[in-house]
Every structure is written in C-alpha cells, then in structure tokens.
Amino acid sequence: MLLLLAAHLCAPCHAAIVEQYQTTGMARSSGKLDFAIPPATLTDPASGALYRIGAGHRMEFERGPVRGSRILQWFLGSGNVGRSFLFSVDGILFQAPVSYYSAARKWDISPGYEGKRTIQLARAVEPGCLQCHASAAQPEGGVSCERCHGPGQEHARTAKPAAIVQPAKLPPPRRDAICAQCHLTGVARVATANRKEATFRPGDLLSDHLAVFVWDTPEAGGVDATSHYERLAASRCKQASGDQLWCGSCHDSHREPAPAAKAAFYRQRCQSCHTRQPCTQAPATSDCASCHMPKGASRGVDHVAFTDHSIPRRSRPAAAPAGARRALRPFLPAPAGPRETALGYAIAAVTEPAVRRQAFELLRQAPRDVAVMAQLAQFYDRMGQEEQAMALCEQIVAREPGHPAAAVNLGIYKIKRGQTAEAIALWQAALARNPAMTGARMNLAVALWRGGEREAALAALRQLLRFEPDHEPAIRLLRELGGSP
Ligand code: HEC
Ligand code: HEC
Ligand code: HEC
Ligand code: HEC
Ligand code: HEC
Ligand code: HEC
Ligand code: HEC
Structure with missing residues (x-):
C-alpha cells in the first residue's frame, strides 16, 4: 500500500483521494493475484470434471484420464460480488472455468461455462473485460484515475488545473460519457467506423466512439433495461431534472460510504432535490433508497443493475413481461448510421430470433466493410x-489476411471442394494471428493427416492439447495416429 502510494503519479499532491480511492470496488477491479485465495474442491455437475484450488494459486482439473493444472495469475472483479480469474498459456490470457462468488462464499462454475460436456480452458479473455475492469491491455491495476480524468502526465508536472479533465465541469453529454463508457451496456454496443481516436478519452462524446442500442418497447420503463445508466434514464427523477441529475449526483467516485453511513449518505442526495415536497409515506429521516431503490433478490456476476436505478414510486415486479421484440433504437442522442444499426441488429439477433430477418436485410443494405461482411457471411x-x-x-481475407472467422470458414468451404492446400494455408494464417482457436487447429490436423503429413498432424494435435487438454476429437485422433500427448 505504501509502495503503491509512493509510486502513484497523483499521490504527491492528492494523497487523501488516492488513499480513499484504493478502497473502492473500481480501484480493486483487476490485478495480479498476489494474495491468498480460499482453497476448494468442486465438481461440475454437467461434465463431471473435478476442480481443486490449492496452494500457490494452482487450479487442478481432472476428468477421466485428463488431468493437469494452471496457475491463476490475475483476477477480474473486486470480490464485492465475485471474482473471475485468468491464467496464461504461451503468452495468451484465458478465463478460468471456475469463479469465486462472495455472497455464497464459494467457488462455482464461471458465468457462461455452465452445462459444458468437457473442461473448457481455451477461451481467451475478451478484450471488453479488460476495457471495463482494467486500464490497459494487461489485467492490472483496476480502473485508474486517468480513466475518468484523462492523461495526467502534463497536469502532474505543471499542477495546472486546465491540463486535467474535471468531469463535473464538462458539458453534460461529455460528463455523462465518462461513466457510460463502462456502465452503459444496452442490447448492443457497436464501435463506430471512422473514429478519430481508437479509444475513448474523458472529455470525448461517447457517440463518437460507440453506437449503443436498446429495445424500443413500451415496457422499457426500466424493467427491461439492465445497466445502471439505462435504468437511471428511465427514472422520473432523471426525466424531470434533465442534465442536473447524473451518476455524480449520488455517487462519490473516490469513495464508497461505510455500511452504517449509507442510508444518511444517499438520503442527503435525494433531499438535495426533494426538499419542498417530502415523502407522503415516510418521515424525512427515513432510508429513502430502501423503498425507492430496492435491490434484486440475489446478486450474481451477471452485469445486471442490482439496485433499481429507475427510482420507482413503488417496487416494480422484477421480471420483464414477455413479448416479441420489435425494434432497436439508438440510446445516445446521436443518429446511428446504417452500418452501426445493421451490426447492432446482428448482435441482438443472437439472443432474439424475432429480429434475425431484419438484421439480415439491414446487413445486405449496409456499406460493406469487414465487420459487416463478416456478419453477413455468417448469416448466409x-x-x-x-x-x-x-x-x-x-x-x-483479401482485405484482412487471417481474419479469424472468415479464414476458418473459407478453409472449410475449400476443403469440401477438395482444395486442401488452400484450406491448410488459410487455417495456418488464422492460427498465426490467433493460436488458441481449437476448432481451426483440429481442422488443420485432420487436413494434414489426410494429406499424409503425419508428423505435422501430430504436432498440431499436441499444440491444440496444450491449450485444451480435454478436447475429445483431438485425443481420439492422436491415439489413432499412435502419438502420445
Ligand atoms: C504536482 C502536484 C499535482 C499532481 C502530481 C497532480 N495534481 Fe491534480 N491538482 C493539483 C493542483 C495544485 C490542483 C488545483 C487545486 C485547486 O485548484 O484547488 C489540481 C487539481 C486537480 C483537479 C481538478 C481540476 C479542476 O479543473 O478543478 C483534478 C481532477 C486533478 N487535479 C486530478 C489529478 C490527477 C488524476 C492526478 C494524477 C494523474 C493529479 N491531479 C496529479 C496538483 C497536482
Ligand atoms: C473504466 C471503466 C469504468 C468507468 C469509467 C467507471 N466505472 Fe464505475 N465501475 C466499473 C467496474 C468494473 C465496477 C465494478 C468494480 C468491482 O467491484 O469489481 C464499477 C463499480 C462502480 C460502483 C460500485 C461501487 C464500487 O466502487 O465498486 C459505482 C457506484 C460506480 N462504479 C460509479 C461510477 C461512476 C459514478 C462513474 C463515472 C464518474 C464510473 N463508475 C466510471 C467500471 C467503471
Ligand atoms: C461494459 C463494461 C464491462 C464489461 C465489458 C465487463 N464488465 Fe464486469 N463489470 C462491469 C461493471 C460496471 C460491474 C459492476 C456493476 C455491475 O454489475 O453492473 C462489473 C462486475 C463484474 C464482476 C463482479 C465484481 C464485484 O463487484 O465483485 C465480475 C467478476 C466481472 N464483472 C467480470 C467480468 C468479466 C470476466 C468480463 C468479460 C467476460 C466482464 N466483467 C466484462 C463492467 C463490465
Ligand atoms: C470513476 C471515475 C473517477 C475516478 C476513477 C477518479 N475520479 Fe477524481 N473525480 C471524478 C469526478 C466525477 C469528480 C468531480 C466531483 C465533483 O466535483 O462533483 C472528480 C474530482 C476530482 C478532483 C477535484 C475535486 C476534488 O475532489 O478535489 C481531484 C483532485 C480528483 N478527482 C483526483 C482523482 C485522483 C487522484 C484519482 C485516482 C486516485 C481519481 N480522481 C479517480 C471521477 C473519478
Ligand atoms: C437532481 C434532483 C433529484 C434527485 C437527486 C433525486 N430526485 Fe427524485 N425526482 C426529481 C424530480 C424533479 C422528480 C419529478 C417530480 C414531479 O414529477 O413533480 C422526481 C420524482 C421522484 C419520485 C416519483 C417517481 C414517480 O414515478 O412518480 C420518487 C419516488 C423520487 N423522485 C425519489 C427519489 C429518491 C428516493 C431519491 C434519492 C435516492 C431521489 N428521488 C433523488 C428530482 C430528483
Ligand atoms: C438517485 C441516486 C443515484 C443515482 C443518480 C445513481 N445511483 Fe448508483 N446507487 C444508488 C444507491 C442508493 C445504490 C445502492 C448503494 C448500496 O446499497 O451500497 C447504488 C448502487 C450503484 C452500484 C452498485 C451495484 C448495484 O446495482 O447495487 C453501481 C455500479 C452504481 N450505483 C452505478 C451508478 C451509475 C453508473 C450511475 C449513473 C448512471 C448511478 N449509479 C446513479 C443511488 C444512485
Ligand atoms: C417505507 C417506504 C418509503 C420510504 C422509506 C420513503 N418513501 Fe417515498 N414513497 C413511498 C411510497 C409507497 C410512495 C408512493 C405514494 C403514492 O403512490 O401515493 C412514495 C412517494 C414518494 C414521492 C412521490 C411523491 C408524490 O406525491 O408525487 C417522492 C418524491 C418520495 N416518495 C421521496 C422519498 C424520499 C426523498 C424519501 C427519503 C426521505 C422517501 N421517499 C422515503 C414509500 C417510501
């Protein structure tokens, strides 16, 4: 902690803020695993796999004859709710199939890993996880000061206030964008084409980087919305106060109130506006949020707002009424282009079959860049x-050699047409860019074997099994070829 303070760019002049901020969930949202984690043994009911978390952050796995271990090196999530873990193989970061759930105080299968037949060790960590939970491409250090204040070198050198972003002084859309970059999920987030800068910087408009889509349903009064930002937008408070109300009206980004101080802390925020017309149902000294911002029944690490930010008069039923989805609308106050809209629909169609047809039509009409063509190819x-x-x-692949999805699928079409050499070259190009694609490497191994290249096929299978030791087709073919892992 002391070392951390001493090394911190902002500490020499803002020591109190730096120290306070370290205690928040955001500051501790990712990092090196350099502390003890609870030991555990658990069985995945779906695959029957056994996992053991032991000394030295070692995660052992076992299913039938398949066994091995990985060292958990980094964590994602402060642990207020839960933690996911990462390990690396050949310099690639993978998400662990087991996570720690704080409320239940136990390890369990990670979100998205449930119901699998085999052990899953080859899912590379999504860049999005790190964009929201860390401040660089490495999963270290949590959400830094600079994610909300912009680059700080110049200000730290000169101490000039003008050289740093003070969110509260920005025009409201730019102010709100700072929290929205991580707290606005929507149904689909699509990176816009022709961005001036690749990454969002505090002070920017979010719509210059992202188009965010939500469902345009009558029920959208908060029940449907999942992220804090969307829910707040559905509140009467926000609709009636406009730009005056934002995340910073109730939250201090640098500190979380202590449990005993919470009720008073948030009541004060409510009463900064609700002075003249006090609540007709409760005294002015009551815990406003306990009735008007109720919490969900149970909390997982599923990225759903737990505290109801739509601030209802009375608690709403938690479940969204079922009904066919009709349309997406852009959430941010900027029109979305045909390309972004088509890509938004394509993402939404993954979980909402009712909009598949529309997604396909929009993709066909959209300007054809690589992202649009890749989606369209999958539809076809x-x-x-x-x-x-x-x-x-x-x-x-002519525009972007080794494009993961396109090169892998094109290889499959080629092999069906007897063009083995082309298929092998395509898969090799895709794997050079993205070595952990187990399906592509399996295809490659089969093609090499059929082409009589036994040694090369064996090498591909061994490489595959380094990433995914429980890959059944690879184990079978390896045995057939008389090799050992
Ligand atoms: C060398 C001392 C120094 C360092 C290092 C420093 N600051 Fe400051 N900072 C100041 C001073 C002085 C002010 C002006 C204080 C005032 O006006 O009350 C200031 C003001 C600010 C403000 C408010 C600006 C405004 O417009 O009101 C922010 C935000 C801020 N600093 C953030 C940071 C962050 C983030 C870092 C680390 C990246 C940092 N500072 C590092 C000295 C420093
Ligand atoms: C770079 C991404 C990022 C930005 C920017 C960001 N947040 Fe967060 N925020 C997170 C993540 C990730 C968590 C969950 C932290 C955890 O527990 O692991 C979080 C948690 C929180 C929490 C719960 C308490 C806590 O500290 O864990 C509050 C409140 C919050 N954020 C408010 C804000 C506000 C207000 C802003 C804008 C001023 C903001 N956040 C900007 C990523 C971000
Ligand atoms: C768009 C930003 C965003 C992305 C992408 C994202 N997260 Fe989160 N994550 C958050 C925020 C904000 C919270 C806390 C509030 C909430 O639940 O909405 C959170 C909470 C969590 C928590 C619980 C932390 C706690 O409070 O103890 C875990 C674990 C987690 N995320 C892991 C992941 C993993 C793993 C990925 C990638 C598969 C991921 N997140 C992707 C923003 C994000
Ligand atoms: C999650 C976003 C977020 C993070 C991370 C964050 N800040 Fe801030 N900071 C804000 C917001 C919002 C304000 C404006 C608060 C206000 O004036 O209402 C602010 C204001 C400030 C100010 C000027 C006002 C004051 O309170 O003195 C300073 C200085 C500052 N931050 C320093 C830091 C430092 C240093 C860090 C890292 C240790 C940091 N901030 C991390 C959001 C953030
Ligand atoms: C920035 C000012 C502001 C803040 C902060 C604020 N509100 Fe409001 N709120 C309003 C306004 C304005 C209305 C609309 C009043 C009207 O319709 O006459 C409103 C309406 C409401 C309503 C009626 C909702 C409905 O559906 O009719 C409730 C309940 C409420 N607020 C509770 C709260 C609570 C609880 C807090 C604190 C957690 C809070 N408000 C914080 C401005 C605010
Ligand atoms: C009217 C007051 C108010 C506003 C405005 C507000 N929040 Fe909250 N928020 C709360 C309260 C109250 C809690 C519950 C705190 C607790 O119990 O620890 C909370 C909790 C959270 C949490 C913790 C996870 C959860 O769901 O309990 C996150 C993250 C969060 N808010 C983010 C945001 C973001 C982002 C914004 C802006 C879009 C925002 N909040 C605006 C009052 C507010
Ligand atoms: C015990 C639960 C409870 C608590 C605590 C509570 N309220 Fe309410 N409040 C209600 C209910 C229920 C209503 C709706 C009354 C109705 O619909 O006629 C309401 C209505 C309101 C309204 C709308 C008033 C109107 O006439 O339009 C506001 C604003 C409000 N509350 C603010 C607050 C604030 C601020 C606090 C904290 C000082 C608070 N409430 C504490 C239950 C509560």
Whole structure:
C-alpha cells in the first residue's frame, strides 16, 4: 500500500483521494493475484470434471484420464460480488472455468461455462473485460484515475488545473460519457467506423466512439433495461431534472460510504432535490433508497443493475413481461448510421430470433466493410447459402489476411471442394494471428493427416492439447495416429 502510494503519479499532491480511492470496488477491479485465495474442491455437475484450488494459486482439473493444472495469475472483479480469474498459456490470457462468488462464499462454475460436456480452458479473455475492469491491455491495476480524468502526465508536472479533465465541469453529454463508457451496456454496443481516436478519452462524446442500442418497447420503463445508466434514464427523477441529475449526483467516485453511513449518505442526495415536497409515506429521516431503490433478490456476476436505478414510486415486479421484440433504437442522442444499426441488429439477433430477418436485410443494405461482411457471411452460412458466404469470405481475407472467422470458414468451404492446400494455408494464417482457436487447429490436423503429413498432424494435435487438454476429437485422433500427448 505504501509502495503503491509512493509510486502513484497523483499521490504527491492528492494523497487523501488516492488513499480513499484504493478502497473502492473500481480501484480493486483487476490485478495480479498476489494474495491468498480460499482453497476448494468442486465438481461440475454437467461434465463431471473435478476442480481443486490449492496452494500457490494452482487450479487442478481432472476428468477421466485428463488431468493437469494452471496457475491463476490475475483476477477480474473486486470480490464485492465475485471474482473471475485468468491464467496464461504461451503468452495468451484465458478465463478460468471456475469463479469465486462472495455472497455464497464459494467457488462455482464461471458465468457462461455452465452445462459444458468437457473442461473448457481455451477461451481467451475478451478484450471488453479488460476495457471495463482494467486500464490497459494487461489485467492490472483496476480502473485508474486517468480513466475518468484523462492523461495526467502534463497536469502532474505543471499542477495546472486546465491540463486535467474535471468531469463535473464538462458539458453534460461529455460528463455523462465518462461513466457510460463502462456502465452503459444496452442490447448492443457497436464501435463506430471512422473514429478519430481508437479509444475513448474523458472529455470525448461517447457517440463518437460507440453506437449503443436498446429495445424500443413500451415496457422499457426500466424493467427491461439492465445497466445502471439505462435504468437511471428511465427514472422520473432523471426525466424531470434533465442534465442536473447524473451518476455524480449520488455517487462519490473516490469513495464508497461505510455500511452504517449509507442510508444518511444517499438520503442527503435525494433531499438535495426533494426538499419542498417530502415523502407522503415516510418521515424525512427515513432510508429513502430502501423503498425507492430496492435491490434484486440475489446478486450474481451477471452485469445486471442490482439496485433499481429507475427510482420507482413503488417496487416494480422484477421480471420483464414477455413479448416479441420489435425494434432497436439508438440510446445516445446521436443518429446511428446504417452500418452501426445493421451490426447492432446482428448482435441482438443472437439472443432474439424475432429480429434475425431484419438484421439480415439491414446487413445486405449496409456499406460493406469487414465487420459487416463478416456478419453477413455468417448469416448466409446459417441459411445454407454457401456460395454467397464463400464469396464474402474471399473478399474479407483479401482485405484482412487471417481474419479469424472468415479464414476458418473459407478453409472449410475449400476443403469440401477438395482444395486442401488452400484450406491448410488459410487455417495456418488464422492460427498465426490467433493460436488458441481449437476448432481451426483440429481442422488443420485432420487436413494434414489426410494429406499424409503425419508428423505435422501430430504436432498440431499436441499444440491444440496444450491449450485444451480435454478436447475429445483431438485425443481420439492422436491415439489413432499412435502419438502420445
Ligand atoms: C504536482 C502536484 C499535482 C499532481 C502530481 C497532480 N495534481 Fe491534480 N491538482 C493539483 C493542483 C495544485 C490542483 C488545483 C487545486 C485547486 O485548484 O484547488 C489540481 C487539481 C486537480 C483537479 C481538478 C481540476 C479542476 O479543473 O478543478 C483534478 C481532477 C486533478 N487535479 C486530478 C489529478 C490527477 C488524476 C492526478 C494524477 C494523474 C493529479 N491531479 C496529479 C496538483 C497536482
Ligand atoms: C473504466 C471503466 C469504468 C468507468 C469509467 C467507471 N466505472 Fe464505475 N465501475 C466499473 C467496474 C468494473 C465496477 C465494478 C468494480 C468491482 O467491484 O469489481 C464499477 C463499480 C462502480 C460502483 C460500485 C461501487 C464500487 O466502487 O465498486 C459505482 C457506484 C460506480 N462504479 C460509479 C461510477 C461512476 C459514478 C462513474 C463515472 C464518474 C464510473 N463508475 C466510471 C467500471 C467503471
Ligand atoms: C461494459 C463494461 C464491462 C464489461 C465489458 C465487463 N464488465 Fe464486469 N463489470 C462491469 C461493471 C460496471 C460491474 C459492476 C456493476 C455491475 O454489475 O453492473 C462489473 C462486475 C463484474 C464482476 C463482479 C465484481 C464485484 O463487484 O465483485 C465480475 C467478476 C466481472 N464483472 C467480470 C467480468 C468479466 C470476466 C468480463 C468479460 C467476460 C466482464 N466483467 C466484462 C463492467 C463490465
Ligand atoms: C470513476 C471515475 C473517477 C475516478 C476513477 C477518479 N475520479 Fe477524481 N473525480 C471524478 C469526478 C466525477 C469528480 C468531480 C466531483 C465533483 O466535483 O462533483 C472528480 C474530482 C476530482 C478532483 C477535484 C475535486 C476534488 O475532489 O478535489 C481531484 C483532485 C480528483 N478527482 C483526483 C482523482 C485522483 C487522484 C484519482 C485516482 C486516485 C481519481 N480522481 C479517480 C471521477 C473519478
Ligand atoms: C437532481 C434532483 C433529484 C434527485 C437527486 C433525486 N430526485 Fe427524485 N425526482 C426529481 C424530480 C424533479 C422528480 C419529478 C417530480 C414531479 O414529477 O413533480 C422526481 C420524482 C421522484 C419520485 C416519483 C417517481 C414517480 O414515478 O412518480 C420518487 C419516488 C423520487 N423522485 C425519489 C427519489 C429518491 C428516493 C431519491 C434519492 C435516492 C431521489 N428521488 C433523488 C428530482 C430528483
Ligand atoms: C438517485 C441516486 C443515484 C443515482 C443518480 C445513481 N445511483 Fe448508483 N446507487 C444508488 C444507491 C442508493 C445504490 C445502492 C448503494 C448500496 O446499497 O451500497 C447504488 C448502487 C450503484 C452500484 C452498485 C451495484 C448495484 O446495482 O447495487 C453501481 C455500479 C452504481 N450505483 C452505478 C451508478 C451509475 C453508473 C450511475 C449513473 C448512471 C448511478 N449509479 C446513479 C443511488 C444512485
Ligand atoms: C417505507 C417506504 C418509503 C420510504 C422509506 C420513503 N418513501 Fe417515498 N414513497 C413511498 C411510497 C409507497 C410512495 C408512493 C405514494 C403514492 O403512490 O401515493 C412514495 C412517494 C414518494 C414521492 C412521490 C411523491 C408524490 O406525491 O408525487 C417522492 C418524491 C418520495 N416518495 C421521496 C422519498 C424520499 C426523498 C424519501 C427519503 C426521505 C422517501 N421517499 C422515503 C414509500 C417510501
């Protein structure tokens, strides 16, 4: 802690803030695993796999004859609710199949890993996890001062206030964008084309970087919305006060109130506006949030607002009424282009079959960049229109050799047409960019084997099993070829 303070760029002049901030969930949202974690043994009911968390942050796994271990090196999540863990193989970061859940005080299968038949060790960590939980490409250090205040070198050198972003002094859309970069999920977030800067910087408009889509349903009065930002936008407080109300009206970004001080802390925030017309149902000294911002029944690490930020008069039923989705609308006050809209629908269609047709039509009409063509190729593939899918994949790899999805699928189309050498080259290019794609490496191994290249096939299988030791087809083929892992 002392070392941390001494090394901190802002500590020489803002020591109190730096020290306070270290205690928040945001500051501790990712880092090196350099502390003890509770030991555990657990079985995945779906696969029957056994996991053991032991000394030295070692995660052992075992399913039938398959066994091995990984060292958990980094964590994501402060542990206020739960923690995910990362390990690396050949310099690639992977998410662990087990996570720690704080409320239940136990290890369990990670979100998205439930119901699998085999042990899953080859899922590379999504860049999005690190964009929200860390401040650089490495999972260290949590959310830094600079994620909300912008680059601080110049200000730290000169101590000039003008050289740093003070969020509260920004015009409201730019102020709100700072929290929204991580607290606005929507149904789909699509990176806009032609961005001046690749990454969002405090002071920017979020709409210059992202189009965020939400469902345009009548029920959208808060029940449907999942992220804090969307829910707050659905509140009467926000709708009636406009720019005056924002995340900073109730939250101090640098500190969390102590449990015993919470009720008073938030009541004071409510009463900064609700002075003249006090609550007709409760005294002015009551815990306003306990009735008007109720909490969900149980909390997982599923990125759903737990405290109801739509600030209802009376608690609403928690479940969204079922009904067919009709349309997406852009959430941010900026029109979304045809490309972004088409990509938004394509993302929404993954979980909402009712908009698949519309997504397909919009993709067909959208300007064709690599992202649009890659989505369109997948639609054609699923519709069984292989010629169209193939033509698009050809165009994509011509622009971007080794494009993961396009190169892998194009290889499959080629092999079906007897063009083995082309398929092998495509898969090798994709794997050079993204070595952990187990499906592509399996295809490659089979193609090499059929082409009589036994040694190369064995090498590909061994490489695959380094990442994914419980890959059944790879184990089977390896045995058939007389090799050992
Ligand atoms: C060398 C001393 C020094 C360092 C280092 C320093 N600051 Fe400051 N900072 C100041 C001074 C002085 C002010 C003006 C205080 C005032 O006006 O009350 C200030 C003001 C600010 C403000 C308010 C600006 C405004 O417009 O009101 C922010 C935000 C801020 N600093 C953030 C940071 C962050 C983040 C870091 C680390 C990246 C940092 N500072 C490092 C000296 C420093
Ligand atoms: C770089 C991404 C990022 C930005 C920017 C960001 N947050 Fe967060 N915030 C997070 C993450 C991640 C968590 C969950 C931390 C955890 O517990 O692991 C979080 C948690 C919180 C919490 C729960 C308490 C806590 O500290 O864990 C509050 C309140 C909060 N954020 C408010 C804000 C406000 C207000 C802003 C804008 C001024 C903001 N956040 C900006 C990522 C961000
Ligand atoms: C768009 C930003 C965003 C992305 C992307 C994101 N998170 Fe989060 N995450 C948050 C925020 C904000 C919170 C806390 C509040 C909430 O639940 O909304 C959170 C909470 C968590 C928590 C619980 C932390 C606690 O409070 O103890 C874990 C664990 C977690 N995320 C892991 C992940 C993993 C793993 C990924 C990638 C698969 C991921 N997150 C992707 C923003 C994000
Ligand atoms: C999650 C976003 C967020 C993070 C992270 C964050 N700040 Fe701030 N900071 C804010 C906001 C919002 C304000 C404006 C508060 C206000 O004036 O209402 C602010 C204000 C300030 C100010 C000027 C007002 C004051 O309270 O003195 C300083 C100085 C400052 N921050 C320093 C830091 C330092 C140093 C860090 C890292 C240790 C940091 N901040 C991390 C959001 C953040
Ligand atoms: C920035 C000012 C502001 C803050 C802060 C604020 N509110 Fe409001 N709130 C309003 C306004 C304005 C209205 C609309 C009043 C009207 O319709 O006459 C409102 C309406 C409400 C309503 C009626 C909702 C409905 O559906 O009719 C409730 C309940 C409420 N607020 C509770 C709270 C609570 C609890 C807090 C603190 C956790 C809070 N407010 C914080 C400004 C605010
Ligand atoms: C009217 C007051 C108010 C406003 C405005 C507000 N919050 Fe909250 N927020 C709360 C209260 C109250 C809690 C519950 C705190 C607790 O019990 O520890 C909370 C909790 C949270 C949490 C912790 C996870 C959860 O769901 O309990 C996060 C993250 C958060 N708020 C983010 C935000 C963001 C981002 C914004 C702006 C879009 C925002 N809040 C605006 C009052 C507010
Ligand atoms: C015991 C639960 C409870 C507590 C605590 C509570 N309220 Fe209420 N409040 C209600 C209910 C229920 C209503 C709706 C009354 C109705 O619909 O006629 C209400 C109505 C309101 C309204 C709308 C008033 C109107 O006539 O339009 C506001 C604003 C409000 N509360 C603010 C607050 C504030 C601020 C606090 C904290 C000082 C608070 N409430 C504490 C239960 C509570």
